[in-house]
Amino acid sequence: METKLVIGLDFGTDSVRGLLLNPVTGEELASGVSYYKRWKKQLYCNPEKDQYRQHPLDYMESIDEVFRKLFANERAANVVAIATNTTGSTPVAVDANCRPLALSTEFSENPNAMFLLWKDHTATKEADEINVVSKKWEVDYTKYCGGIYSSEWFWAKILHINRTDDQVFQNAYSWMEQSDWIPAYLCGTDNLAAVKRNRCAAGHKAMWHESFGGLPSAAFLNAVDPTFAALSNRFYSDTYTSDQVFGQIAPYFIDTFGFNPATIITVGAIDAHHGAVGAGIAPYTLVKVIGTSTCDMLVVPASDQLPLVEGICGQVDGSIDPGMVGFEAGQSAFGDMFNWFKKLLLEPTRAIIGDQLSPELATKLDDAFFRYVTMEASQLPVTESDLVFTDYHNGRRTPDADFSLHASAYGFGLATQAGHFFKALVEAAAFGSRAILERFRAFHIPIENVIATGGIPTKSPYVVQVLADVMGVNIHVIDSEQTCALGSAIFAATACGIYPDVQEAKKAIAAKIVRTYSPDPEKQKTYETLYNRYKKLAHD
Numbered sequence: 001m002e003t004k005l006v007i008g009l010d011f012g013t014d015s016v017r018g019l020l021l022n023p024v025t026g027e028e029l030a031s032g033v034s035y036y037k038r039w040k041k042q043l044y045c046n047p048e049k050d051q052y053r054q055h056p057l058d059y060m061e062s063i064d065e066v067f068r069k070l071f072a073n074e075r076a077a078n079v080v081a082i083a084t085n086t087t088g089s090t091p092v093a094v095d096a097n098c099r100p101l102a103l104s105t106e107f108s109e110n111p112n113a114m115f116l117l118w119k120d121h122t123a124t125k126e127a128d129e130i131n132v133v134s135k136k137w138e139v140d141y142t143k144y145c146g147g148i149y150s151s152e153w154f155w156a157k158i159l160h161i162n163r164t165d166d167q168v169f170q171n172a173y174s175w176m177e178q179s180d181w182i183p184a185y186l187c188g189t190d191n192l193a194a195v196k197r198n199r200c201a202a203g204h205k206a207m208w209h210e211s212f213g214g215l216p217s218a219a220f221l222n223a224v225d226p227t228f229a230a231l232s233n234r235f236y237s238d239t240y241t242s243d244q245v246f247g248q249i250a251p252y253f254i255d256t257f258g259f260n261p262a263t264i265i266t267v268g269a270i271d272a273h274h275g276a277v278g279a280g281i282a283p284y285t286l287v288k289v290i291g292t293s294t295c296d297m298l299v300v301p302a303s304d305q306l307p308l309v310e311g312i313c314g315q316v317d318g319s320i321d322p323g324m325v326g327f328e329a330g331q332s333a334f335g336d337m338f339n340w341f342k343k344l345l346l347e348p349t350r351a352i353i354g355d356q357l358s359p360e361l362a363t364k365l366d367d368a369f370f371r372y373v374t375m376e377a378s379q380l381p382v383t384e385s386d387l388v389f390t391d392y393h394n395g396r397r398t399p400d401a402d403f404s405l406h407a408s409a410y411g412f413g414l415a416t417q418a419g420h421f422f423k424a425l426v427e428a429a430a431f432g433s434r435a436i437l438e439r440f441r442a443f444h445i446p447i448e449n450v451i452a453t454g455g456i457p458t459k460s461p462y463v464v465q466v467l468a469d470v471m472g473v474n475i476h477v478i479d480s481e482q483t484c485a486l487g488s489a490i491f492a493a494t495a496c497g498i499y500p501d502v503q504e505a506k507k508a509i510a511a512k513i514v515r516t517y518s519p520d521p522e523k524q525k526t527y528e529t530l531y532n533r534y535k536k537l538a539h540d
């Protein structure tokens with residue numbers, strides 16, 4: 001008998017990453033990455049307006065490319081289940097058949113008819129309005145979302161488009177999260193009512209909660225803005241966790257790649273939530289998924305009845321691990337700050353001597369940058385008079401979302417060099433992480449362990465050591481860079497019945513700890529002073 005295989009697909013900001021796995025041994029048989037082509041050219045984006053949009057064709061083409069890579073030497077017919085995770089909140093306007101408007105000729109070049117990526121902050125004003133109405137309403141719908149509705153989220157983005165693009169508003173039958181649309185596309189679903197919406201995006205980003213009977217009421221949404229009336233009864237009331245089956249794979253994939261028609265697709269979720277499961281999350285262990293941004297994930301048994309933590313991205317039953325309450329917090333820029341610094345320094349050089357730079361030298365400059373500034377930064381002493389930055393280069397996600405904030409710095413002068421700047425940026429990122437840890441502790445939630453995953457922990461031991469020194473905790477790094485896809489594979493293996501539950505699947509498939517970074521006591525002491533300066537700058 002052929003071995004049954006599962007696939008985990010992780011739709012990140014820039015690319016889709018796929019893993020083909022033997023779910024019994026945990027052996028990875030193939031992996032594949034596909035970068036979004038239009039996104040790579042930054043089409044439909046306008047950073048000056050904080051506008052970041054993704055075309056559905058980018059996802060569709062990348063799925064095909066990843067499948068081609070996974071099946072270079074393996075048979076699609078052996079796959080029994082596929083689970084997916086995506087960024088979020090990344091909603092899109094759809095017609096009555098679940099088709100994003102951008103897939104029609106009329107809207108194919110209209111960014112408002114595409115997916116509004118998580119880091120799109122065009123809806124800041126609309127988020128503020130939702131907060132104002134919610135605080136006056138008979139029930140505060142934001143209470144399970146940390147008490148502050150964010151411009152990164154579902155309703156704020158919908159409202160922004162309702163108001164600013166009449167064509168899209170008139171033609172949108174409803175809206176879907178990317179994490180619901182991808183499973184629907186893989187199943188070829190064209191019936192909106194049949195879409196099994198994921199609890200994770202619904203609870204953290206759309207204010208869904210069992211105690212509210214589902215989503216915020218139509219009366220509430222209409223009080224925020226009358227345009228919501230046109231969408232009344234076109235959303236959902238039930239939600240599902242990723243260990244449940246969404247449907248069977250669509251004929252297109254059976255015909256193109258040779259999948260078995262019985263292959264199941266599971267209910268979706270947001271990337272970091274599956275990443276936490278892939279990293280082997282356990283109660284009171286904070287999993288930090290660190291890349292462009294961070295997502296800080298925690299699970300706690302529902303029976304522990306913890307208080308509502310203010311200023312985070314919410315706490316939702318089953319959003320990470322079914323059967324436990326999943327907490328989400330995070331920073332809206334982490335690696336993105338380092339990338340900003342790299343661009344700041346390298347772009348003028350490239351512009352001035354670009355045409356004289358051979359492709360080899362251009363690549364060398366690009367590849368060597370982080371190595372060089374890391375070497376410079378790591379050799380500098382940590383002193384109480386060091387340069388201090390805040391980490392608000394893309395606003396603040398948590399604690400207490402505020403996307404109107406800008407980064408600031410104190411303490412540079414003529415002697416400041418690139419290494420000092422990079423050191424201060426890494427420390428700023430770590431100060432932001434510490435502020436999140438302190439917010440959990442302020443609500444009496446003890447964090448016993450921290451696991452770091454995502455791209456940065458494996459790329460930069462320096463960054464992880466600074467995190468340990470600033471946060472004052474041991475940080476464990478695991479043996480996989482693909483924990484989000486691995487987490488999805490765990491859900492796939494559970495949903496198709498190979499394992500009875502996620503806990504058992506985790507034992508066989510989740511990543512293992514390979515290195516632990518402990519705080520340096522001397523540096524930890526100095527960082528207390530620098531962190532206090534960060535907090536003062538953050539509040540000025």
Ligand SMILES: Nc1ncnc2c1ncn2[C@@H]1O[C@H](COP(=O)(O)OP(=O)(O)O)[C@@H](O)[C@H]1O
Nearest residue numbers: 012291292335336338339370454455456459460
């Ligand atoms: N050596 C390094 N040190 C610190 N940051 C790095 C290094 N190499 C890459 N980065 C940062 O890693 C980020 C990408 O993280 P990654 O997890 O790979 O991607 P994504 O967030 O899209 O999933 C970029 O923002 C980049 O600035």
Ligand SMILES: O=C(CO)[C@@H](O)[C@@H](O)COP(=O)(O)O
Nearest residue numbers: 012013087088118291292293
């Ligand atoms: O914002 C969220 C989750 O709330 C993520 O989807 C977002 O951070 C995606 O980041 P990555 O590109 O995976 O680093």
